[in-house]
Amino acid sequence: MATSIINTKLGENRNVARVWLEGQKLSRGGVNVGARYALHMQEGFQRFELRPVPENYVGETFTVSRREKNGIVFPLFEIRSETFRKLFEVSAKLRVIIRDARIIITRSQIDIKIAERVKRFMEKLKNGQKLATVSLFHGGGVLDKSIHSGLQKAGVGSFIQVGVELEDAYLESSLRNNKELWSEESIAICGDIKEINLQGGNIPQADILVAGLPCTGASVAGRSKNKISCAEEHSAAGSMFVDMLDWVKASNPAMVILENVKQYASTASMMVIRSVLTSLGYRIKEAVLQGTDFGSLESRERLVVLATTPGIADEFEFDNVVPLRKKPETLKAIMEDIPLDSDRWKDLTYLAEKEERDKAAGKGFTRQLLTGDEASCGTIGKSYAKYRSTEPMLIHPLQSALSRLFTPQEHAAAKTIPYGMVEGNSETVMHEILGQSVIFAKFEAFAFAVGMMLQYTLNFGELTSYCGQVCGDLGKNCGLGNICQLGVDAQTEMPDPASWIAAHAEDYLLAA
Structure with a gap:
């Protein structure tokens, strides 16, 4: 039949x-x-x-x-x-x-997977269990550690269930320096994401998927260097969003966190990502966040995407992401005391000549020569150790012909990244890890806001009316409840999420 x-x-x-x-x-x-x-x-x-x-x-x-x-x-x-x-x-x-x-x-199969991931996530949250993370394009672990730190400050634990990274040196650095991210359950994969077999149902189920999608083809510099017209045209990185989506389908996380250059928001890749995640039952929110707004001395704008499953952090808004640390006034706050006769100071006349040639060719690229009195610096990239002409350098205080790179310690501090995350590597590898990393404080603040919304979900997620189910008789108790002073929406009869989080954030930060 x-x-x-x-x-x-x-x-x-x-x-x-x-x-x-x-x-x-x-x-x-x-x-x-x-x-x-x-x-x-x-x-x-x-x-x-x-x-x-x-x-x-x-x-x-x-x-x-x-x-x-x-x-x-x-x-x-x-x-x-x-x-x-x-x-x-x-x-x-x-x-x-x-x-x-x-x-x-x-x-339907999609609804079954939605129900399964919500049940798994909420049970872990209620029981105080660590949330399992799939980390794609892991690098040196900066994005993952910032998210881990922010969630932890909000009382939500996490660990890497599966971490995937192509470059051996980067993965080795993370395994060595970020031990709190890895556990006995963790699977560390060093290899091309395209060569991982996702068939057969052997992929561990995750609670969160984190991916810093390669921006090589999406950034202005990347498109110029590779002479391509769009992100998808890049031979290596152009289709990696497909691999990320395959991992979402296979690991069924309750939340997906993505980051990329701000230009990625208008790519065909991002349009497909939005469409596929929506079809899988996720709700998507996104924003472009500036690093200097969160305590960084490096000016670095990044697209941040949060995809959540209905019933989990539904009320999250990027407006609730606030800085957790104060930005230093000038670059001098992070500068090391480098001797004036140190061999770090270089005569880079050839870069000055290149700048003139670029100007004559109408390219518009100029050098960033800084004294340390500046309130911020431009973006420091992956190939910083190669003395790229457009990236920030410090001028010798006495000899204007000499300049130097930021040291790895300074580079890390400019991005608010704990220096211990890159220790034990050559300076070149340290700059590579740092140069393609995120602003640590920005994603820590973002993850803290997500974590606080998870706490709100844990406290109020099963209620349909705080007034009716908690306070009881509205005629006698209305306005006298423990959280009424924080604001209760008259229509939903539920506490205002932003007000509740603002009132409790300091308690969580102090406890952390």
Whole structure:
């Protein structure tokens, strides 16, 4: 007997839940006009089964009717029963399997995965368990450690379940310097993300997926250097967003955190990412955040994307992300005392000549020669150790012809990255790790805001009305509850998330 699979939704007719099926798809599966069916709920399997019954069957039944359209007769099966509401809500996506005249109704595969990840995430949150993270394009672990730190400050633990990084030196550095990120359960993968087999269901299920997608083809400098017109044209990095989405499907995280250069927001890649994540049941919020707004001396704008599953941190807003540290007034606050006769000072006349050639060619690139009195500096990139002409350098205080690079310690401090994260590497590797990293304080503040919203979800997520369920008799207690002074929305009868977080943030920070 043939099999038919139908994707549909639970509807409603005259306030009664209804499943509507029609067409040759029923006939192929053995469901014929005039047949009577009984509905059975199989709660353990979270499904319903409709089985044909004999003529003498006593009990509620549903009969397959007929419909004719354009001279073609086919079965029409309307199953109206409030029993459906015991497992499904109205508008829930359903998967109907018809074979050998039997009909099985379950949630759609996407809805099953949504329910599974919410259940897993919330159980861990309630039990104080660490959230498992998949880290893609891990680098030296700066993005992951900043998120780990921010969540921890909000009382939410995390660890890397799977970490993937192509460059051996970067992964080695993270394993050595970020021991709090890794556990006995962690899987560290050194290799090309495209060569990892995601088939067979062996990928651990995650709570959070973090990916600093390679920006080589999306940044202004990257497009210019590689002579490409769009991010997707880059031979190595252009399709890596597809691999990231494959990992989302395989690991089924409750939250996805992405970062990239701000130009990535308008790429075709990001449009596909938004579309696919939405189809998988995620809600997406995004913003461009500036590093100097969060205590960094390096001016570095980045696109930050948070995709959450409904029921988890629903009320998160980027407006609630606030700095956790104060920015130093000038670069001198982080500058080391380098001897004036140190060999770090270089005569870089060739860079000055290149600058003149670039100006003459209309390229618009100029050198960033700094004294230390500046309030910030421009972006320091991956290849900083190669003395790239457009990146920040410090001028010798006595000999203007000489200049030097920021030391690795200064570079780390400019990005608010703990220097210990890159210790033990050559200066070149340290600059590479730091140069393609995020502003630590920015993502720490972002993760803290996410963590505080998770605490809000933990406290109020199961309530539909704080006033009615907690305070009780509105006539006697309205305005006298423990959180009424923080503001309770008159329509939702729930505490204002921003006010609750602002009132409790300091307590969490002090406890951390």
